Amino acid sequence: VFIMKLLVILLFSGLMTGCRGNSSYSLPPKLLLVSFDGFRADYLQNYEFPHLQNFIKEGVLVEHVKNVFITKTFPNHYSIVTGLYEESHGIVANSMYDAVTKKHFSDSNDKDPFWWNEAVPIWVTNQLQENRSSAAAMWPGTDVLIHNTTPSYFMNYSISVSFEERVNNITTWLSNSNPPVTFATLYWEEPDASGHKYGPEDKENMRRVLKEIDDLIGYLVQKLKMLGLWENLNVIITSDHGMTQCSENRWINLDLCIDRSNYSLIDLSPVAAVLPKINITEVYEKLKNCSPHMNVYLKKDIPDRYYYQHNDRIQPIILVADEGWTIVLNKSSSKLGDHGYDNSLPSMHPFLAAHGPAFHKGYKYSTINIVDIYPMMCHILGLKPHPNNGTFSHTKCLLVDQWCINLPEAIGIVIGALLALTTLTCLIIIMQNRLSVPHPFSRLQLQEDDDDPLIDL
Numbered sequence: 001v002f003i004m005k006l007l008v009i010l011l012f013s014g015l016m017t018g019c020r021g022n023s024s025y026s027l028p029p030k031l032l033l034v035s036f037d038g039f040r041a042d043y044l045q046n047y048e049f050p051h052l053q054n055f056i057k058e059g060v061l062v063e064h065v066k067n068v069f070i071t072k073t074f075p076n077h078y079s080i081v082t083g084l085y086e087e088s089h090g091i092v093a094n095s096m097y098d099a100v101t102k103k104h105f106s107d108s109n110d111k112d113p114f115w116w117n118e119a120v121p122i123w124v125t126n127q128l129q130e131n132r133s134s135a136a137a138m139w140p141g142t143d144v145l146i147h148n149t150t151p152s153y154f155m156n157y158s159i160s161v162s163f164e165e166r167v168n169n170i171t172t173w174l175s176n177s178n179p180p181v182t183f184a185t186l187y188w189e190e191p192d193a194s195g196h197k198y199g200p201e202d203k204e205n206m207r208r209v210l211k212e213i214d215d216l217i218g219y220l221v222q223k224l225k226m227l228g229l230w231e232n233l234n235v236i237i238t239s240d241h242g243m244t245q246c247s248e249n250r251w252i253n254l255d256l257c258i259d260r261s262n263y264s265l266i267d268l269s270p271v272a273a274v275l276p277k278i279n280i281t282e283v284y285e286k287l288k289n290c291s292p293h294m295n296v297y298l299k300k301d302i303p304d305r306y307y308y309q310h311n312d313r314i315q316p317i318i319l320v321a322d323e324g325w326t327i328v329l330n331k332s333s334s335k336l337g338d339h340g341y342d343n344s345l346p347s348m349h350p351f352l353a354a355h356g357p358a359f360h361k362g363y364k365y366s367t368i369n370i371v372d373i374y375p376m377m378c379h380i381l382g383l384k385p386h387p388n389n390g391t392f393s394h395t396k397c398l399l400v401d402q403w404c405i406n407l408p409e410a411i412g413i414v415i416g417a418l419l420a421l422t423t424l425t426c427l428i429i430i431m432q433n434r435l436s437v438p439h440p441f442s443r444l445q446l447q448e449d450d451d452d453p454l455i456d457l
C-alpha cells in the first residue's frame with residue numbers, strides 16, 4: 001500500500017511539473033546563437049572567465065565540440081546553422097573557385113547566393129514559419145539572400161562595428177518586433193584575430209584579449225537581464241574552431257617543389273587547394289614528396305573521415321599541413337597562430353555553453369559534434385530540421401525536456417538496484433528465520449515439562 005501511495009504521488013508530481021513546463025512554453029521559444037570566432041576549447045581551462053563561468057554555472061557546458069574539416073571560419077559557421085558537413089553545404093573553404101561558372105568566393109566577396117544555396121540555414125527555416133522572424137548581427141551568410149530570404153533584421157558585415165552596437169541591435173530586435181524574433185545570431189571576430197597575431201602560446205597577450213571577451217559576455221548578459229529577456233531566452237555561446245601555434249621554422253615552401261605556372265592556388269594554408277594547369281598526375285608527383293610535414297591527396301583519396309570529397313568546389317588536389325606547419329609561397333606568412341588543420345586535433349576544437357529554459361543547470365558534458373548543434377536548435381525552436389549530418393540524441397543530456405542517461409549514471413542505477421535487491425533478500429531471510437523460531441521454543445517447553453516432576457519430588 002505504501003509503495004502504491006508513493007507511485008501515485010510521484011505520478012502526480014510528474015504531471016504537475018510537466019504542466020508547468022508546458023505553460024512556460026506557451027510563448028514561442030526563443031534562441032540566441034553567439035559565436036566568438038576562434039575560441040579554442042582549452043582557453044576555458046587555462047584562463048579566467050568569471051562572467052562566462054557564471055553563465056555555465058547556471059547552464060550547461062560541452063568541453064569539446066568536434067568541428068568539421070577544413071577547420072576554417074566560413075565552413076564551420078555554416079555547419080553550425082545547417083548541421084551539414086562542408087561537402088554537403090557547399091561552403092568548403094574561405095576561398096573557393098567554381099570551374100563551371102568561373103566564380104570566385106572569398107571572405108570579402110561572399111554575397112553571391114550561388115555559394116550558399118546548396119543548404120538551408122536555420123534562420124531561413126525559422127523565417128518561413130508563420131508569425132516568427134529571425135535577426136542577425138554579422139553571422140557569416142546572414143547578409144546574403146539565401147533561397148531568396150534574409151533574416152527580417154540583419155546588419156551588413158563590417159569589421160568596424162563594435163560588439164556593443166551589435167548587441168544593442170540584437171537585443172532591440174529580440175524585445176520589440178512583430179512578428180517576434182525567435183531566432184537571433186551574434187558574431188564577434190575575437191579571439192581569432194589576436195590568436196593569429198600573437199599565437200595561442202603568447203599567454204600575456206591572450207590573457208588580455210580573453211579578459212576582454214569575458215567582459216563582452218558580461219555586457220551581453222547584463223543587457224539581457226536589464227531588458228527582461230534573460231529568463232525566457234535560450235542562449236548558446238560557441239565558436240567555429242580553435243587555434244594552434246605556428247612558427248617561421250615550420251614553413252613548407254611550395255616554390256621549392258613546383259613552378260607556379262603549373263597550377264592555380266585557390267586556397268593556401270594550412271589546407272591548400274590546388275587546381276593544376278598541366279596534367280593532374282604530373283602536379284601530384286611534384287607535390288607528393290615536397291615535405292614530410294604535409295599530406296598530399298588526389299581528390300578521390302581524401303580520407304573518408306574528413307567528409308570532404310563530394311563537391312565540385314573541392315579542387316583536384318589538396319595539401320594538408322601537419323599541426324603548426326604553414327604552407328607558403330616563397331616567404332609569405334607572418335601568422336603566429338592558425339587553424340584549418342585536421343579536425344581530430346583538440347587544438348582545433350571550440351567549446352559550447354548554453355543557458356536558458358531549454359537547458360539543464362550545472363551540467364557538464366565532454367563532447368558533441370558541431371553538426372549536432374543544428375538538430376538541437378531545431379528541437380528547441382520546434383522547427384522541422386532539413387536532412388542533416390547531426391545526431392539529436394548526442395545533445396539530449398543538455399536538454400530539460402529529454403530523458404537521458406550517461407554511463408556513470410547507468411552504473412550507479414545498476415549498483416543501486418543490486419544493493420536494494422540484496423537488502424530485500426536479507427530482510428526476507430531474516431523474517432523467515434523469525435517465523436521458524438517456534439521449534440526451539442517448543443523443545444524448551446518439553447524440557448520444562450520434563451523438569452516439573454523433578455520439582456514436585
Ligand SMILES: [Zn+2]
Pocket residue numbers: 037038072073074192240241
Ligand atoms: Zn574563425
